[in-house]
Amino acid sequence: MTHERAEPDREKVEYELRGKTLKVYAHLLRVDSSGVREIQRDLGFSSPSIALHHLEKLERLGIVGQDNLGRYFIARKVDVGVLSAFTSIGRLTLPRLGFYAAFFTTIAIAYLLESGASANLYAVVGTVGGVIVFWYEAWRAWRKRPF
Template identity: 40%
Template sequence: MVSESDSAKNISGNTLRVYVYVLKNGPSELREVQRGLGFSTPSLASYHLTKLMKAGYIKQDEEGRYVANREATPSLLEEYSKVGAFLVPNMLFFAIFFTILIAYFSYRALTSLSQTYVYYLAATSIAMCGAYWYEVVRAWRKLIGIR
């Protein structure tokens, strides 16, 4: 099981990249992970794999290959959705929606004769859009390892 100290919130950056690599490519050996992610040494890949094993996100099979624990996947990747071959933050869809809404309300404010209600809607949309884009950037930074 996942320990409290290595919860999903503590798995980010290269460790999260290693987990996604093993999840995407299936059973992988240490050198495959190292080469696939472009790590300079096998010990760096080993460090991240060990961290994931201690947290319960990865297991080793009989042949010594690393396999993702699919039971732990939902908690680790709950902030992300798969779109094609990419992992994107869930908030991205809402951020795009509210960005389009802002563009629409801005257009309406510039072309409408009655502008009073449009300003309130635009202000609300700007606030919501800012919050969603903040969450998208935060989730992407977590995925690539920037704190």
Template identity: 40%
Template sequence: MSTNDDEEKLISQLKGNTLRVYWAILGSKNETMGVREIQRKLNFSSPALASYHLARLEEMGLVVKESGDYKVAREIKVGIFTEFVKLGTFRLPRFIMYSTFFTGLLIFFLIQFKEVNLSSVYAVIAMAFATLILWYETLRVWQQKP
């Protein structure tokens, strides 16, 4: 079986509440969580539901059980995970870096804007357009997070 087949299998299995559980463990401070912790954090109706999804993640080889808590065994970069970068325990859309750069560049250009001519107007329009597109993409990806 090739790696593409493995990735497609993971993507097909890693969705819904199973994806939310995996995301919660990845986002925890020490990357370990217990069943009840996950139940409370994700507002599951019972610990059995959290346990079921943890068992699925364990079968996929994504988490391991250590002394009652579950820990990330391996991080994957497939599906929605390719759209995020990790900064500590936070996962941010990768477009946020470009969005903030272009926003800063636009603000700097507007502050330094002294002479109104055709090329400076085009530059402001192009930067404003790029900034809007990048912030739109950033927010779109953020809304897709589990």
């Protein structure tokens, strides 16, 4: 029964969290908390009411909260849409595929250093091919980032 309730909520969040609302959410992920005017200036909105509209939408979804000083903060992190391709470490947000790319790059370099001239051609081609694909996909995800 809980699972049935969670799915429509996730679908609603995924539907609502796009465009300028997604930009506001991504901005709040980068900073601890922010006021309406700060968000308006940082994101280049024409008026504070636009920022407030998107903040209120995020607040209705339960993603954003407001403190006593009127500053907004992330109340619940969500992993939907384009955001699922990223992972956060502190304030740093990186493409998930970047970790695989770094891992395969390390494996390829270690294999080439260890085997030298006697390296198996299939192993080298397969590993280097994987490295190229993972770095390319990580770069594509980085270009599509909403923040």
